[in-house]
Amino acid sequence: MKKSLLGLAAVVGVSLGLASAAQADMLSDIKAKGKITAATEMHYAPFDILKDGEYQGICHDLFVEVAKELGVEAEFLDLPWQSILPGLEAGKFDFVNAPVTITAERMKRYNFTLPIGNATVALAKKAGDDSISKPEDIAGKAVGSQKGSAQLEQLKAFSETLPTPADIREYVNIDEALADLAAGRIQAVANSMPLMGYAAVQRPGLFEMVMPPFGDPKYFGWVAPGGEGSETLIAAINDALLKMHEDGRIKAINEKWLGSNPELPTTMPDVK
Numbered sequence: 001m002k003k004s005l006l007g008l009a010a011v012v013g014v015s016l017g018l019a020s021a022a023q024a025d026m027l028s029d030i031k032a033k034g035k036i037t038a039a040t041e042m043h044y045a046p047f048d049i050l051k052d053g054e055y056q057g058i059c060h061d062l063f064v065e066v067a068k069e070l071g072v073e074a075e076f077l078d079l080p081w082q083s084i085l086p087g088l089e090a091g092k093f094d095f096v097n098a099p100v101t102i103t104a105e106r107m108k109r110y111n112f113t114l115p116i117g118n119a120t121v122a123l124a125k126k127a128g129d130d131s132i133s134k135p136e137d138i139a140g141k142a143v144g145s146q147k148g149s150a151q152l153e154q155l156k157a158f159s160e161t162l163p164t165p166a167d168i169r170e171y172v173n174i175d176e177a178l179a180d181l182a183a184g185r186i187q188a189v190a191n192s193m194p195l196m197g198y199a200a201v202q203r204p205g206l207f208e209m210v211m212p213p214f215g216d217p218k219y220f221g222w223v224a225p226g227g228e229g230s231e232t233l234i235a236a237i238n239d240a241l242l243k244m245h246e247d248g249r250i251k252a253i254n255e256k257w258l259g260s261n262p263e264l265p266t267t268m269p270d271v272k
Contacts, residue, residue, distance in 0.1 A: 144177035
């Protein structure tokens with residue numbers, strides 16, 4: 001009986017060791033499969049767009065290039081934003097190529113890549129609405145933002161500094177918020193500066209940007225599971241992003257979708 005238990009313990013130990021080794025090197029596993037499966041919500045233009053059944057946008061174009069540098073194929077999943085980070089933790093896919101705001105709290109749970117976009121919060125209003133000319137003018141007004149987003153939390157904090165807090169409405173995705181803005185059901189939408197700028201550029205007769213942005217400068221990154229298992233993957237993706245900074249691919253992709261190339265840090269920013 002004792003020998004049997006020792007044998008079982010040895011088998012379990014080997015199994016755990018193999019599982020730990022596999023977990024410790026996601027990059028090797030991905031290269032062995034020849035594929036990296038990444039999840040995003042394809043309703044966050046200009047980063048993620050689903051048009052006529054085709055996935056496109058900044059994150060799509062950047063990640064396809066990154067996958068080429070890794071020597072693997074990119075496979076994309078379209079999921080609701082609220083399920084993406086929990087799905088990553090549950091191991092349902094390899095990576096998150098959605099633009100995730102880099103925060104100190106999230107860095108405790110996940111491993112982030114270098115910044116891939118500017119996440120500083122800005123407002124969009126309905127074109128011709130003279131009642132809002134600066135961020136402080138949303139006092140007492142109905143303002144929408146995306147549920148579960150860092151931009152929503154920054155909007156809430158900013159609202160508390162106003163003489164009359166804004167009436168904050170939470171939406172499943174930002175397209176719904178912009179639809180309500182267009183219909184006059186809310187007076188503004190708060191989200192990342194590139195997202196609001198893209199909406200204003202695409203529909204100039206319907207939306208306008210409210211400048212300047214508010215809150216501390218923030219950045220988007222991509223996300224891998226926390227812990228040592230994804231460190232080699234993050235390092236390889238960061239190497240690919242730095243190469244793309246140098247050879248102009250990031251500049252070309254940003255200019256394609258934004259009409260400009262926002263300056264992004266090439267080292268991890270300090271976050272609060």
